[in-house]
Amino acid sequence: MYQCTMPPWLLSSVSEFPRQSSLCAELQGKRVRLARRRKNTQTNSSIDSLRRAMLTVVFVVAAVLLLLPPPLSMAQPMEFSTCASGAYVANSTYESNLAVLAAALPANASSSGGYATATVGAVPDKVSALALCRGDDNATACRACVAAAFGVARRDCPGSKDATTYQDGCIVRFSDQRFLDFIGVNSPVSEDYADAADNITAAVPVAWFNAAVVALMNATVNATVALAAAGDNSTTNSKKYFATAEEDFDPNHYPKIYGMAQCAPVMTAAQCRSCLGGFVSSISWFLNAKPGGRVLGIWCNLRYSVKPFYDGRPMLHLSAPPPPPLAASQPGAGRRGRVAGISAAVACFVVLMLILSACAFIRSKRKKAAKKDDLLKKMARGKCTIFDFLTLKEATENFSEKHKLGEGGFGTVYKGKLPDGQEIAVKKLIESCGHGLNQIHNEVLVLAQLQHKNLVRLQGFCVHKDEMLLVYEYIKNGSLDNFLFDVSRGNTLSWDQQYNIILGIAKGIMYLHEDSSIRIIHRDLKANNILLDDDMDPKIADFGLARLLGGGHTHTKTTRIVGTYGYMAPEYAIHGNVSPKIDIFSFGVLVLEIVTKRKNCSYGDGITDTVNLLSEVWSCWINGVISQVIDQSLEGNFRNQALRCIHIGLLCVQSDPDDRPDIPSVIFMLTRDEMELQPPTQPAFFFDRDSNSDSQPSEQRVFVYDRSGAIYEQDMSVNGITLTDIYPR
Structure with a gap:
């Protein structure tokens, strides 16, 4: 409050006191009015300054916003296309076919649960198209989205033969390529979007947000794959492999994160997981710390956002991920924090490895x-x-x-x-x-x-x-060796049965070598692996067991020999070389055993004192007494067949595998009595004490059997030229 004080010269007379009081009051009023005026002036000045500052800020912000490109708001609808090479001519057949597709596909997609494919025309004007609507779209929205997509494609990719249009509600692709044959093959397109006020890096730690997004999308993908697995067994045409989820997050900034995943209903569960799994693994590096984003493909797509973007309640609800630990502020906390961080990292690594191991198991x-x-x-x-x-x-x-x-x-x-x-x-x-x-x-x-x-x-x-x-x-009758070598049975097989057994074994080998889905080389053909049924028809046993148990094969060689000595071809027993010719060698030994009813690798009983059956038969062959090794009761055509079988058996046991016939030629020789046979050479594993015996008959001779069983030698040709190969494949 102002106080009035008068100078001494005004106090000289008491009589003047009333005048003094009036003057003081007047001065005091002037001072009060002056103070109020000054105060109002200061207030108005402050208001003006504040107004000018606010206007300046507004102008600056407006200028910055005008200079920056407009952000893609989450409310802004997505609509763009990707184009491939190749263009069609206006008013061409391709354009007409594309127009037919554009007219038919929207209705097909809306009526079939949001997914449809179609193909129109023939190459080179053939057009294939695919439409996949979002799972929460109704039929009307799906139809409108697919119809609009063709217009967007023509706008963004004018004249292109191959275009893919991405919209919020659907994905549409048309192409002249056969992309419908390759389910799950995508060219992914990623997109991130945000509001201007969103700034994940400033609001929450990036690693925390990324981990939350990956966890959300993994759960959403698992739900979608589960629907796909259930759909594999479904017979309905309206399957939808579409899942939504929400995850609690930071209540102070982003209360929830929303996710969605979808696969085309034509995919299997494995194809769906492969497609979406590749997308999830790439989220962390191209949508890093973005408040929303999506990865798009024609067969599958996924999306997340901190704001809801789908209709209806979510199918999954995930709890909030644990927040990152706060940094310590006490003295020495830096070092302790680093130690704690390293310990936590090691612990997390161990836990992660355990989890991965459990998942792998x-x-x-x-x-x-x-x-x-x-x-x-x-x-x-x-x-x-x-x-x-x-x-x-x-x-x-x-x-x-x-x-x-x-x-x-x-x-x-x-x-x-x-x-x-x-x-x-x-x-x-x-x-x-x-x-x-x-x-x-x-x-x-x-x-x-x-x-x-x-x-x-x-x-x-x-x-x-x-x-x-x-x-x-x-097989009730047991194995062939019981009938051939069991003395108690008394060699009960007739020649018809013996011949039928030889031919049946050859046909079985033919099936294994030539006619089965895979070529099987038996590697252990012998008498006790041939079983006889009630009609005395032969059945080969143990075929493929060498393949089943593993033989260390390396192309045409093996590091593990399986089989029975005496029946093994020399190139197999000594060097491990595997080919169909090793079964031909074993078959030749079997033929000689069946005809002579003598076991290989045993001494002869009265013919010659040889080491094995091959040596015995060959010695009789070159000495012209081969008839002695067959049943002497055989006459006529039976005797002729028996001698012919011995000849074929000797051809099958040649030392060089190239000299042995293949199995089709063997069957041809067995069933064509009029066919001329090449002369055999000395068989493998021949042991003879007589060094003067001729073991290499002339290559220009051929042996023919007449009905009496006598053997004649004929020149193969008058001029000595070799005849055409008589063993057709």
Whole structure:
């Protein structure tokens, strides 16, 4: 408050006091009015300054906004196209076909659940198209989106033969290429978008946000793949592989993150996971810390945002990810923080490795289960049964010795009887670790699919721990060696039966070498691997077991010899060379055994004192007494056939595999009596004490048999020129 003080000269007279008081009051009023005026002036000046400052800020912000490109708001609809090379001419056939597609595809997509494909015309004017609407679009919105997409494509890619249009509600592609044949093959397009006020890096840590987005998208993808897996077994035409999700996040900045994933309903679950999985793995580097983004392909797409963008409630709800730890502010906290960070990183790495290991283990288990299911389906188609071990154990009375049928290079065979009365032969393999279990399954499946009247039928198998058992049809008459070499039977085979056995074995080999889905080289053809059925027809057993158990093959060589000495070809026994000719050698030994009813690798009984059957037969051949090794009761055509079979057998046991005939030629020689045969040379493994014997007959001779059994030598041609090859393939 102002106070009035008068100078001393005004106080000289008391009589003047009333005047003094009036003057003081007047001065005080003037001062008050002056103070108020000054205060109002200062206030108005402050207001003017504030107004000028605010106007300046507004002008600056407006100028910056005008200079910057306008941001793509999440509310702004997406609409763009990508174009490929190649263009069509206006008013061309291609343009007409494209117009037909543009008219038909919107209705097809809206009526078939949001997905449709179509093809119009013929090459080079053939047009293929695909439309995929978003899963939450109704039929009307889908139809309008697909129809608009063709217009957008013509606007963005005028005249292009191959264009893809991306919109919020649908994806449409048309092309002159056959892209519909390659389901899941994408050219992904990524897009990030944000509002002007969004700044993830300033609001929350980038790593936290990225991890939350990846977790959200992984969960969304898993839900979509689950729908695809369920859709594989669905017969409806309105399948939708579309999933939405939301994830709680930072309540102070972004309360939720929303996600969506979609696959074309024509895809399998595996194709859907592969397509979306590749997209998820790329999110972190090209949508890094963006508040929203999407990766688009014609077969699948995904999207996330901090703002809702789909209709309806989400199908999944995820809890918030743990926030990053706060930095310490106490003295020495920097070092302790680094130590803690390193420790946390190591711990996270260990936990991550454990999680990855667990995931890999679970995935391998699921993969094995899926493969097993697929294998079981294939087994059912191939009529191959997977037997239970206890069933086979009971059928053979715990693999009793009294049920033992025989023992060979691959294992022991037992007779068994199933609960339904069916008799079976169970081969308990010596080893089953040559391949992995799945590979063994595949090999058994291959063997089960081989069906021929001269092959023993494989009915199924059993894998128990480290043991492998094969189940075959039971052949009552047993193996051929019992009829040839068992003295107690008295050589009960007639010549018709012997010849039928030789021809049947040849036909079985023909099937394995030439007519089956894969070429099988037996590698262990011998008399006890030939079984005889009720009609005395031969059946080859143990075919493919060398392949099943693994032989260390490297192209045409093997590091592991399997088979029986005496039946092995020299190039196989000595060098490990594998070819169909090694089975031809074994077949030749079998033929000589069947005709002579003598076992190889045994001494002759009265003919010559030779080391093996090959040497014995060859010595008789070159000495002109070959008739002595056949049944003397044979006469006429039977005797002629027996001598011819010996000749074919000698041709099959030549030392050089190139000199041996292939199996079609063998069958041709067996069934064409009038066919001339080339002269044989000294067989492999020939041992003779007589060094003066001629072991190399002339190459210009050929042997012919007349009905009396006598052997004549004829020149192959008058001028000595060799005749055309008489062994057609």
